[in-house]
Amino acid sequence: MSAPPEKRRISIMRKFLSLLLALVMVLCCIPAVAETADGVYEGTGAGLNGQIKVSVTVSGGKITEVKVLEHSETAGISDPAIEKIPAAIVEAQSADVDIVSGATFTSKGIIEAVKNALNPDEAKEATMPFEQPDILVIGAGMAGLATAARAAELGLNVLVVDQAATYGGSANVAGGTLLGTCTRMQKEAGIEDDPDLCFADFVRLGGAGNFNEEIAREFAEISGEAVDWLDDLGTDFGDRVPYFGVYQPLNVARNYSGKGGARAFVVSLYAELEKYFSTNAYMMLNTYVTGLVTNDEGAVIGAKARLADGTETTLLAPATVICTGGYAGNEELLNKYNFENVLSTSPACVTGDGYAWLEELGAPLTNMDFCTAYAGGIPTSDDFRFFGYFNATNGALWINTNGERMADETGADSHVKSETWANAPHNIVYTVFSSEMLIPDAKVFSTGAWGSVKEEFDPYVESLIEKGLAWKADTIEELAEKVDLPVDAFKATIAAYNDGCANGNDPFGRTKQEVAMANGPFYAVKTVPYVMITCGGPMMTKNCEVLNSDGLVIEGVYMAGEIVGMANVGGRNSIGGMGHGNCLVWGKKAAEVIAAKLGK
Ligand SMILES: Cc1cc2nc3c(=O)[nH]c(=O)nc-3n(C[C@H](O)[C@H](O)[C@H](O)COP(=O)(O)OP(=O)(O)OC[C@H]3O[C@@H](n4cnc5c(N)ncnc54)[C@H](O)[C@@H]3O)c2cc1C
Incomplete structure (x- = not known):
């Protein structure tokens, strides 16, 4: 007789744990290069967006x-490190070199890859320090790290997994703003705050009725x-x-900045989690x-995963926390929910997988049609994550x-700005x-x-003209024709703007930098959100x-x-620091709720 599904899953989990015991992690020291035979060695290391592969040539006992x-x-961003x-x-005949500032992960990835290339045999076993996780955290971004670190502090056995080669x-790559009400930092600065004032800001900025x-x-x-x-974890x-x-x-000063960006949060959360790597x-x-x-009751009992070596496995836990982030790295989903044309500053690993999983379980998605757009x-x-920027508020008209x-x-x-780029036809x-x-x-x-x-203006605009993204003309009419704008409508728009400059009656109330579009050459640049x-x-x-x-709650x-x-x-607006706030606040809370439920 075959075991019931629950037992079978546990047995798969045990097999998976044995497999983990066999996983190896390369030690971080290179044997004396002098003892290494001549040859070309290859190794890989974890960069920011994935594995970095290097070759190391050794000749006559030297790299x-x-x-x-x-x-x-x-x-x-990574170019200086790669160079x-x-x-x-x-130069140093050693992989123990300084990292290049601003490209930390790439630097570390190359260094790790070189060490691995020269040191493939010296390995140590990395094992999960428990048999069964209490909590499975999917995603090791800021939310996953906050959840995992707090859960570990509370004594839960925490397994955190991420598809990327690195955590964070x-x-x-984010700026480091963070939102919080009635904090120690506010008290230090003599600022009085109140949760009701914070809530009032959500109503004022985001619109009552838009949020939960x-x-x-x-x-x-x-x-x-x-x-x-x-702050207690030592964040800078x-x-x-x-x-x-x-x-x-905001109505009260309640934003804080991690020094050097949101990496400051990642560093302190990871350091806290790391303390528990030998125990839980x-x-x-x-x-x-x-x-x-x-x-069978529809409760979530874990997740299916593909390990680095391609092995498919099942990870079981009484509680699973979805920390897979948004979908700003997924052009298809952005096109589906938000914008016909769009670019993104998010890493490629932000694929939005969690939405589909939860939708499949019957969870409706709300506010998906709203997304903060940035201008210019x-x-x-060809890659929607690599693009240029036009400083939209520098005096140019938006047509x-x-x-x-x-x-x-x-x-x-x-x-x-956000609404303009979000609502422009075809974006x-x-x-x-x-x-x-x-x-x-x-x-x-x-x-x-x-x-x-x-x-530099001239070479850059020339490069855009070559790519069909900018146009230069001596007359308004010629510019409209080159861009393929309706000529009469465009001429009327410019005439109304110029009239506003002369008479102080701009159709949109513009008062700053009211300079007529009178003397060519005239330029147009194509931008999207x-x-x-x-x-x-x-x-x-x-x-x-x-x-x-x-x-009803999905168990x-x-x-x-x-x-x-x-x-x-917080409603349909950009509220400073809310992105990181949602990671920290809900990550910590989820861990505490689960710990209480499991009696820890
Ligand atoms: C350039 C930039 C600047 C920003 N500036 C600010 C700011 O100043 N203030 C602010 O509040 N917010 C800011 N944000 C937003 C904020 O950084 C994010 O909202 C926040 O970091 C998201 O964290 P997260 O952990 O929820 O998700 P993510 O950081 O997206 O992490 C999700 C993780 O889940 C993993 N994952 C996804 N799918 C799977 C899968 N199927 N299997 C395994 N792993 C998976 C991913 O690899 C990823 O590591 C900025 C964002 C960017 C890109």
Whole structure:
């Protein structure tokens, strides 16, 4: 007689554990290169976006060449590490070289790959320090790390898995704002706050009725202690001075910044989790979860996963927490839910798999049609994650495909910019200008993460013209024809704008940098929205439990992080620090709820 399904799964789990016992991790020391036979050795290491493969040439007892053979690191950001680390290793005749600042993960990945290439035999066993996890955390971004670290602190056996080669997810590249009410940092600065004021901000900025009041109130209530916990873990909050945020200002200064960005949060959460690796925590990277596993009653009892070596397995746990993030790295889902044309700053691993799993279990998704758009992405490559930036508020007009303006360009705040790019037909906005219309010394084009690197105007615009993304003309009519805008409508738009400049009656109320579009050459640049966070998600209770379409809790499954949906918590607007707030607050809360349920 075959064992009941539950027992069979446990037995599969045991086999899986034995398999884990056999998994090897290469030690981080290189044997003396002098003892290594001449030859070309290959090895891999974990970079930011995946495995980095290198070759190391040894000749006459010396490392003569290190080459990066394959990688999927972010162009631009990783380039300095790819260029400098191999040369530094040859120079030092050792892999113990300094990392290149700004490209930490790529540097570490290359170093690890070189060590692995030269040291394939010296290995040690890495084992899971328990038989059965109490909690399976899917995703090791900020939400997964917060959930896992808090669960480990509470004595739960924690298994955290991630498809990526490294932990941290979006927070590895994110700006470091964080939202929290009634925190220690506010008290230090003499700022009085109140959960009711935070809730009032959600109503004011996000719109009452757009969000789930239960979780909005809970967030307002418990976010302060979550931020204090992160503070207790030694997070570097720089000057620790709370501020009003980078979007529409909050009603009380309740934003904080991790020094150097959200990596500061990742570093301290991982350090906390790491303390428990020898007792009750285990992390498996390069582990792709393919779906959830349920029992006959429909409760979630774990997940199916594909390990790094391709082995399919089942991971069972009494509680599974979905921390798979949003879907901003998945162009197909962004097209489906939000934008016809879109670019993204999110890592490729932000695939949005968790939504489909929970939908399959009967969880309705809400606010999926809302997504914060950022203005001025220029689609300069075939990959929607590598693109250029136009500084939208530098004086240029914003023209849609009908040849019309849409807003007061120089007076627009973050919300107006977002709505303009989100609502433009086909999500295409042409930025139109002559040199004299631009605010003197304003950045026009930039590139790199967050448009941080200013581009020289002439060569950059020429490169865009070659790619069919910018146009230059001597007359308004010629520009309209080149861009393929309706000529009469465009001419009427410019005439109305010029009239506004002369008479102070701009149709959109523009008052800043009102300079007529009178003297050519005239330029138009094609831009589309870009995203860095998605905002919808399944409905959940204030205990991080997922609800089905009847409003009933789906047993065994919880969620935290971006998948909760910024709009479900704070409404349909950008609320500074809410992205990381949803990771920290709900990750900590999910762990505490599960620990209480399991009697820990
Ligand atoms: C450029 C940028 C700037 C930002 N700036 C800010 C800011 O200043 N303030 C703010 O509040 N927010 C900001 N955000 C948003 C914020 O960083 C994210 O919302 C947050 O980090 C999401 O964390 P998460 O853990 O929920 O998800 P993620 O970080 O997306 O992590 C999810 C993890 O799940 C893994 N995963 C997904 N599917 C699977 C699967 N099938 N199997 C196994 N693993 C899987 C992924 O590999 C990933 O590591 C920014 C985002 C970006 C991209």
